[in-house]
Every structure is written in structure tokens, then in C-alpha cells.
């Protein structure tokens with residue numbers, strides 16, 4: 001995972017939006033990676049609530065969704081003793097940092113962002129917050145001196161922009177920010193929709209196409225058994241078998257076994273028994289996660305305490321660089 005250019009004890013940062021129910025796709029490309037990264041350096045994971053309010057959302061449920069996601073992050077294995085898990089809006093430096101970095105963000109670059117164009121088209125009201133989403137994301141990352149950003153493939157353009165923003169700030173005002181590197185998931189980066197394996201499994205998928213991390217076990221099994229498959233009967237990872245390939249990806253992610261090994265074990269069992277094996281593996285993975293989630297979510301005082309500690313640690317790690325940025329930009333100190 002670490003490359004020769006990565007420092008020995010890297011700073012790692014990622015952010016996850018609290019809105020939208022989390023799916024097996026989020027687990028594969030996100031949660032399962034975070035757990036590995038917390039072993040590799042100083043890891044920060046922010047529930048990025050300020051990013052959630054860039055598009056239409058429900059203010060009555062935002063706070064609860066923020067707690068839900070925090071509980072899920074701990075339930076999937078983030079350890080508060082190792083990783084700093086916090087809520088973005090609790091650390092005021094993120095909003096301030098975004099304001100400062102706006103001075104070195106090119107309007108033309110923001111206009112070119114694919115996500116802005118796509119999401120902008122989906123919204124009745126296109127906010128300035130949606131337009132400057134990448135600047136806030138750059139602040140998230142840069143304030144911590146982040147070396148590595150574990151992130152989905154769809155966020156490449158935003159990460160590149162964060163690198164440009166850091167570089168521009170450094171050349172204009174003096175070396176202040178580390179230029180971060182993205183780390184993109186390999187296997188299972190793209191868990192596909194069970195009903196339409198040519199598109200990504202996402203919160204917008206139809207009910208039968210997506211496995212939510214909190215779906216009850218019987219619902220999970222039913223959905224996997226009803227997944228579309230392909231013609232033939234051999235379990236093989238091939239472009240003309242997108243349904244079976246997706247189920248192999250899922251099995252690989254949840255069991256940590258390589259796809260060739262899985263092909264060797266399941267080639268001739270037939271689609272039906274193969275699906276049963278996939279369903280059982282997913283349920284085996286998620287049952288204990290769900291149990292921990294419900295326990296954590298049921299003790300809101302404890303959850304808030306964990307998040308308060310996380311916010312303190314995050315503030316301590318980021319204020320220095322924020323102060324330096326104000327100084328380098330020439331502001332009068334208060």
C-alpha cells in the first residue's frame with residue numbers, strides 16, 4: 001500500500017458525507033480501506049457535514065445522519081485510539097481554511113469539475129457551496145499536512161485540484177502545505193448494481209440493486225439471490241459476464257480472497273450455489289458490524305463523547321497550519 005515516496009508515518013485524511021444510506025459499494029471502496037489505513041500512519045476521518053449541505057438536504061435529519069455515519073465508521077473497525085474520527089463542522093478551521101484557499105482557487109478550474117456539472121444538473125437550485133465544494137475539500141486535506149488521501153475514483157479530479165491549490169498557495173505565499181497523493185482502491189473499487197451490473201452500486205440504485213450496510217440479513221440474502229446473472233453456467237470473471245464478475249468482486253472484497261482463487265473454487269458449482277455462497281459471506285461480514293452499530297448508536301452520549309475527543313484532536317492537528325496560512329497571506333494577527 002505504501003510506496004517508496006510515502007513518508008514513514010504518513011498523515012492520512014479522508015472525508016465521508018453523512019447523507020445517503022451507505023452501501024456495500026461504500027464499504028468496498030471506503031470503510032474497509034480506512035480500517036487498513038489507520039494502521040499505516042496518523043489517520044483522520046471526517047464526517048463531512050458541510051459537504052452534505054451543498055445540495056438539497058433535510059435539516060431535520062442531518063444531525064442524526066451525522067451520528068449514524070460516525071457509529072458506522074466505528075462499527076466497521078475504526079478505532080478511536082488509533083484514528084481521529086470527527087465531524088467536519090465541529091472543527092471551525094475547515095470553513096476558514098476553505099475561505100483562505102478560495103483566493104488561490106481558479107474560477108475556471110471549478111467550472112470544469114465533472115461533479116459540479118453533473119450535480120448542478122440534478123439540482124433545482126445550484127448553490128455557491130456546490131461550486132466551491134472542491135475548495136472546502138482541499139481545506140480538509142491540506143490543513144492536516146496530509147500525505148495520502150484514500151478516496152474513490154470519482155474524486156480524482158477533486159484531489160488533483162487540491163494538489164494544484166496547495167502548489168499555487170506554496171508558490172505564491174511560501175511553502176505551507178504538503179501536496180497530497182490520492183490512494184485509489186483496487187479490487188472492488190467498483191461494486192456494481194445487482195440489477196444492472198453496468199452501473200455502480202449507489203444510493204440512487206433501485207431497491208433490489210443495492211445492498212445497504214444496515215439491511216437485515218434476510219433482505220441481503222434475497223437481493224443477492226435475485227441478482228441478474230449472465231448466460232452460461234460457469235462462474236468466471238469475464239467482460240461478457242458482468243453479473244457474475246460483480247458477484248466475484250463482492251465475494252473477493254468481503255472474504256479478502258483473490259478472484260482467481262475464487263474462480264478456481266466456484267467455477268463448476270453453478271450460479272445458484274455460487275449466489276448462496278456470496279450471500280452467506282456478505283451476511284457473515286455484516287452481521288457483527290450491524291450488532292456493533294446498533295450498540296454504538298444506542299448510546300448517543302458515548303458516541304458524542306468520542307466525536308468531541310476526535311474534534312479536539314483534529315483541531316490540535318490543524319490550527320497550526322491554518323495560523324501559518326493567515327500569517328503567510330499577510331493578515332494582521334488578532
Ligand code: TRP
Nearest residue numbers: 013014015016048137140141151
Ligand atoms: N468529496 C468526497 C466524496 O464525495 C468527500 C470528501 C470531502 C473528502 N472532503 C474530503 C474525501 C477530503 C477525501 C478527503 O467522496
